[in-house]
Amino acid sequence: MRRREFLSALGGAAAWPLEARAQQPERIRKIGVVMAYKESDPNGQVQVEAFRQQLRKLGWMEGSNVQIDVRYAADDPAGIRALAVELLGRGPDLMVSNSNFVTSILQSEVRGIPLVFVSVSDPIGSGFVKDLARPGGNVTGFANFQPSMGGKWLEKLREIAPKVEHVGLVLRPELPNIGYLKSAQAAASSFKIKLVDLHAHSRSELERVIATFADGPHRGLIIAPNVVNFANSDHIVALAARYRLPAIYPFAFYAKKGGLISYGFDAADQFRQGAAYADKILRGAKPAELPVQHPTRFEIVVNLRTAKALGLSVPLQIQQFADEVIQ
Known part of the structure; x- marks a missing residue:
């Protein structure tokens, strides 16, 4: 073999490993x-x-x-x-x-x-x-949500259900939910509302605390965001309907399932x-x-069918301000 042909062949052989590496699939x-x-x-x-x-x-x-x-x-x-x-x-x-x-x-x-x-x-x-x-x-x-959302939820609930006098905040007793409770408690006096905390660790406890709380007039609920309330969202909406309790929720999917009103983010x-x-x-x-980020935009969803079932007349201003109104 001529020297030039030999070097060419050698160079091609040396390139094989590089080509093989280039063709190897990316690690999943x-x-x-x-x-x-x-x-x-x-x-x-x-x-x-x-x-x-x-x-x-x-x-x-x-x-x-x-x-x-x-x-x-x-x-x-x-x-x-x-x-x-x-x-x-x-x-x-x-x-x-x-x-x-x-x-x-x-x-x-x-x-x-x-x-x-x-x-x-x-x-x-x-x-x-x-x-x-x-x-x-x-x-x-x-x-x-920031802890101050507890007060905001109470405010929105009062706007859509102005006759509510007793509000139960359904929470799991963990630090963030306690923050929502404190801000709601701070706002309750200005609305002349008596606020109570309803602790629930499970579906059965949700059933018990809501049923007990519902035994009285002019009552409503705030549903705090936590793992128990996420996992039992359908059941909570059904309980609120069963006991005819106006309730505000932290995410739109609650209102779309039949909850009265939600105030939260996407x-x-x-x-x-x-x-x-x-x-x-x-x-x-x-x-x-990478910084921790909070939502910058919040949305309101109102369910008029649920409001009608509860005997509530939703003010036009709330309907106009809402991001979505379910007829």
């Missing part, structure tokens, strides 16, 4: 998601689909370069921990949590794995981050934002440097 990244809903709950499904769709827009295709494992834990503590351990056993690059309760359990399990939370209350007081602007550690994400959109953070982290960003 793994994301584990634990939701505070039952798997049958369409609200959780909508939020997860929003997360998936946004990731696709950002270039992450399931089966090609990303694997997304979703688990629905509802409000079962042992179940949440078991699902977290299962997903961590799959070697995820990132975990995503929904609600304070789920986040607190995942935080104790994930250790150094990045964790993005979606829709949690008071992330600093809950111990998830040290600072909103620079969270530190391996956890960051998207918060839902939960599905916050999962799209969560996908944007997932994208950044998978591409090398550090959770410690």
Whole structure:
């Protein structure tokens, strides 16, 4: 073989490994998601689909370069921990949590794995981050409501149901829900309303506390955002209808199911934002440097069918101000 032909052949052989490396498929990244809903709950499904769709827009295709494992834990503590351990056993690059309760359990399990939370209350007081602007550690994400929302919910409930004199705030006794209770208590005197806290850790406790509270005239409910109220949203709306209690809810899906009024933000959109953070982290960003964000826009949804069933006449001003009116 001539020397020139030999060198050419040698150069081609040396290029083979480089070509082979270039043709190797990209490593599939793994994301584990634990939701505070039952798997049958369409609200959780909508939020997860929003997360998936946004990731696709950002270039992450399931089966090609990303694997997304979703688990629905509802409000079962042992179940949440078991699902977290299962997903961590799959070697995820990132975990995503929904609600304070789920986040607190995942935080104790994930250790150094990045964790993005979606829709949690008071992330600093809950111990998830040290600072909103620079969270530190391996956890960051998207918060839902400031503690002052308790007073806002009471105000909106009084506007749509002006005869209400006793209001029960249905909560899970965790620090953020206590914050909503305190702000509602601070506002109650100006509306001449007696406010009571209705603690519930489960579906059966929801049934008991609401039934007991409903035994009296001119009563209404505030439903705080927490894992129990997420997992039992249909049941809560049904209880409010059964006992003819005007109620205000933190998310639109309650009103769309038959709740009287909701005042909150777009939960599905916050999962799209969560996908944007997932994208950044998978591409090398550090959770410690991604600021915790709060919603900047809130929406009101009013259900006129429910108002009519309760004998309420919704003021025109509320209907005009609402983002959606269900006829």
